[in-house]
Amino acid sequence: MRVARVDRHAVHVLPLDARWSGMAPDGVPDAGPDGVPGVTSGAPGAHAGDELLRVDLDRDGLVPAPDGGRVPPTVGDVVVVGERLDGAPHVTGLEPRRTAVVRDSAGGSSRTQVLAANVDLVLVAEHLDPDPDLGRVERLLTIAWTSGARPVVVLTKADLVPDPDGMAAEVALAAPGSDVHPVSATTGTGLDPLRALLTPGTTLVVLGPSGAGKSTLVNALAGADVVATGERRADGRGRHTTTRRELVRLPGGALLIDTPGLRAVGVVADDAALEATFADVAALAARCRFADCAHRTEPGCAVRAALETGELPERRYRSWLRLAREAAWQERRSNARLAALEKARWKQRTVEYHASTRGR
Ligand SMILES: Nc1nc2c(ncn2[C@@H]2O[C@H](COP(=O)(O)OP(=O)(O)OP(=O)(O)O)[C@@H](O)[C@H]2O)c(=O)[nH]1
Numbered sequence: 488m489r490v491a492r493v494d495r496h497a498v499h500v501l502p503l504d505a506r507w508s509g510m511a512p513d514g515v516p517d518a519g520p521d522g523v524p525g526v527t528s529g530a531p532g533a534h535a536g537d538e539l540l541r542v543d544l545d546r547d548g549l550v551p552a553p554d555g556g557r558v559p560p561t562v563g564d565v566v567v568v569g570e571r572l573d574g575a576p577h578v579t580g581l582e583p584r585r586t587a588v589v590r591d592s593a594g595g596s597s598r599t600q601v602l603a604a605n606v607d608l609v610l611v612a613e614h615l616d617p618d619p620d621l622g623r624v625e626r627l628l629t630i631a632w633t634s635g636a637r638p639v640v641v642l643t644k645a646d647l648v649p650d651p652d653g654m655a656a657e658v659a660l661a662a663p664g665s666d667v668h669p670v671s672a673t674t675g676t677g678l679d680p681l682r683a684l685l686t687p688g689t690t691l692v693v694l695g696p697s698g699a700g701k702s703t704l705v706n707a708l709a710g711a712d713v714v715a716t717g718e719r720r721a722d723g724r725g726r727h728t729t730t731r732r733e734l735v736r737l738p739g740g741a742l743l744i745d746t747p748g749l750r751a752v753g754v755v756a757d758d759a760a761l762e763a764t765f766a767d768v769a770a771l772a773a774r775c776r777f778a779d780c781a782h783r784t785e786p787g788c789a790v791r792a793a794l795e796t797g798e799l800p801e802r803r804y805r806s807w808l809r810l811a812r813e814a815a816w817q818e819r820r821s822n823a824r825l826a827a828l829e830k831a832r833w834k835q836r837t838v839e840y841h842a843s844t845r846g847r
């Protein structure tokens with residue numbers, strides 16, 4: 488069962504097997520009377536042909552993870568559904584996540600948030616008009632590389648600029664290793680190579696700022712209005728944009744994880760992902776005379792040399808420093824949090840041990 492939506496006390500799942508056939512899956516309970524868990528019909532329009540099954544979570548809202556811990560379920564997760572004694576469906580386990588799109592969720596609790604699981608393709612959407620923000624593209628690419636999914640950069644609103652291909656070539660310098668596609672959802676230009684990526688069963692997520700045209704792009708790719716866009720509604724009653732994360736089946740058989748526009752995303756990145764996003768910088772650093780070169784005043788520094796000749800743009804170097812520092816800081820913080828958790832656990836065990844031996 489694939490998690491399509493997460494509520495506080497339940498997940499809504501797509502039966503994996505019945506996904507393409509549109510047949511009612513066997514063993515799925517009928518929609519019960521009000522308030523009783525059962526089959527709920529999909530969100531209006533979004534899941535035509537798919538029946539979502541509402542499955543209760545334990546009181547803590549967590550599910551047993553493969554490593555023995557308990558984690559919050561996320562959209563795209565594959566869960567095991569069992570039956571409780573009263574016959575109600577109930578999440579009993581989580582399959583290992585093949586890939587995970589993780590962000591650093593700012594806030595006091597110093598936690599990371601898994602935005603989407605088991606994603607094959609991350610479309611990094613950035614508009615050509617206003618000018619693309621290369622730092623944001625690099626940030627989202629780092630998140631994409633860290634996830635384990637394949638990143639593809641999509642430059643939207645190509646119809647609004649005179650030279651979309653020239654701009655795409657510039658963005659490509661900030662995106663080594665990923666394809667960069669200038670597209671226009673309005674005219675349909677550039678959509679075909681993206682459509683070719685959306686094979687049946689492929690799960691994709693589109694990351695990008697609000698207003699980049701993510702929903703418009705997805706609808707254009709799907710050839711149908713599968714997600715709400717930021718267009719003003721005909722009745723003039725404001726905008727209706729994505730407000731929650733949800734897995735939606737596209738007509739061609741690919742699965743889209745629709746997310747609200749990300750304002751500020753903190754990166755959670757591993758070194759390999761940073762090296763992928765900044766492959767050009769990493770290649771230069773590998774040529775520095777000293778292996779531990781800090782690229783400041785060391786002799787034989789290939790990074791500084793490239794900065795001086797202009798081969799490596801100052802902007803990109805700064806962006807690399809910033810993201811590397813941010814990732815390192817995030818890692819230290821999460822390690823500190825893990826250590827604190829571990830300590831609390833031992834403390835609890837000690838207390839329990841003393842309680843159990845008291846009075847013997
Ligand atoms: N000219 C032009 N406008 C576009 C294109 N794609 C999207 N837009 C417009 O850009 C605006 C934002 O598009 P959305 O698809 O709602 O953007 P979004 O990224 O999904 O935004 P959120 O849902 O807030 O995250 C809308 O007014 C679209 O009509 C395009 O290819 N060309």
Ligand SMILES: [Zn+2]
Pocket residue numbers: 772775776780781782783785787788789790791
């Ligand atoms: Zn150096």
